[in-house]
Amino acid sequence: MTSLSNNDAYTVGSKSFTAVAINTAAKAGEWIKSKVGGYNKLRQKSVANDLVTEVDKGAEALIRNLIQTHFPHHAFLGEEGVTPGPGAFVKALDNHKDSEYLWIVDPIDGTTNFVHGYPYFSVSIALAYKHEVIVGVVYDPVQDEMFVAEKGKGAYLTGRRMEVSAEEKLADSLLATGFPTDRSRALPLNMRCLQRIAPQTRNIRSSGSAALHLAYVAAGRLSGFWEYGLSVWDQAAGTLLVKESGGTVTDTKGAAYGLTVSDVVATNGHIHDSVLNELMQEEAAFHTEIQN
Numbered sequence: 001m002t003s004l005s006n007n008d009a010y011t012v013g014s015k016s017f018t019a020v021a022i023n024t025a026a027k028a029g030e031w032i033k034s035k036v037g038g039y040n041k042l043r044q045k046s047v048a049n050d051l052v053t054e055v056d057k058g059a060e061a062l063i064r065n066l067i068q069t070h071f072p073h074h075a076f077l078g079e080e081g082v083t084p085g086p087g088a089f090v091k092a093l094d095n096h097k098d099s100e101y102l103w104i105v106d107p108i109d110g111t112t113n114f115v116h117g118y119p120y121f122s123v124s125i126a127l128a129y130k131h132e133v134i135v136g137v138v139y140d141p142v143q144d145e146m147f148v149a150e151k152g153k154g155a156y157l158t159g160r161r162m163e164v165s166a167e168e169k170l171a172d173s174l175l176a177t178g179f180p181t182d183r184s185r186a187l188p189l190n191m192r193c194l195q196r197i198a199p200q201t202r203n204i205r206s207s208g209s210a211a212l213h214l215a216y217v218a219a220g221r222l223s224g225f226w227e228y229g230l231s232v233w234d235q236a237a238g239t240l241l242v243k244e245s246g247g248t249v250t251d252t253k254g255a256a257y258g259l260t261v262s263d264v265v266a267t268n269g270h271i272h273d274s275v276l277n278e279l280m281q282e283e284a285a286f287h288t289e290i291q292n
Contacts, residue, residue: 015070017127018150021137024066025123028059029141032108037117053115056080059107063125067103074127075099079106079233089231090260102128104259106233109138110209124211126236131259136237136244138215147215147241155218155244164247164268165220170197173223173271176205176213178230186229186263193226193282197275210264214238217266218245224267224275226252232259239266248272252279 035055060078067076075096082092096102103125108114110121119142127135134151147162149155155162167173177194180186198204205222207213210230216222218241239249239257250256252263254276265275 017071017135018137018148020067020070021125021127021135022139022146022148024063025125025137025139025146027066028063028107029123029139031062032059032114032121032123033141036114036119053111055114056108056111059123060105063105063107063123071101071103074101074103076103077105077233079231082231087262089233090262093232093259097131100130102131104128104133104233104236106211109211109234110207113208118208120207120209120212122209122212122215124233124237126233126240128236128259133236133240133259136240138211138237138241140212140215145215147218149218149237149240149244151240151244153244155241157215157219162219162241162245164217164242164245165223166270167223167268168270170200170271170274171202173201174203174205174221175201175275176207176216176222176225178206178208178210178213178227180227180229182229189283189286190228192286193279196282197278200278210234211238214266215241217247217268218242220245220268224265224271226263226265226275226279228252228263230262230264235261235264239264242266250276252276252283254280 032055057080060080064076064078077092077096082088106124108121109124113121123139125137126133136149138147145157147157177190180190210227211234213225214235215238217225242249247267248269249266251261252265267275
């Protein structure tokens, strides 16, 4: 049995987990890119702005087949195989609680962008060993950028080691966030947080792929990122990228990141407490108003 305590932690036999993840992401990304503007079926999931196409499903099937060709006994959790809705991923994770190795995949993180031809989407592939992510790969097929991390071994972009940015103040920081599909809690809460934080920063971006936002934090292109209502496949790979680049990842209350976390904050570490403070104050006010 493979153990994280030895030099073979990232292989089974002679097969490297990371190499398989990279090759799989590249092949899926190439296929997805060839389908931009060419999908045939578009449908809504749980809400009107949560979309899926046959390309999402085809990409996930491709990824699953490639991974299981190499590691047939590993478990697989893909976005398109889970019933839509807030918190559904937690139940899906529980179904895999006894799995030693679990691949966690978002075939197209940024489907809405893909549908509109907006060139900002990614393939996200993570491998968890006993519920801890040990390999994370985020691939941007449009820019042909491959972000790769192994637990304890650093994070890399096209072979060059990544480091988070050096900003120490919100006023000097470029942050990113997303607009959640959950319109009952996550979206209105985040709109309030955005209104609170934006005036204190250099600026804020929102490009529609949590996985790429996290990769950009890892690469030092963003000082930080937060979003409410994410699922595990949105951020499993990206959070490892951030941590292995020297950054900090928690939930919005400052608790340590785990696979069941849905409300995520990832920063360069220097501004983490400042971001958390603003989010927690706005969350408290939001929940007080709801209760009243």
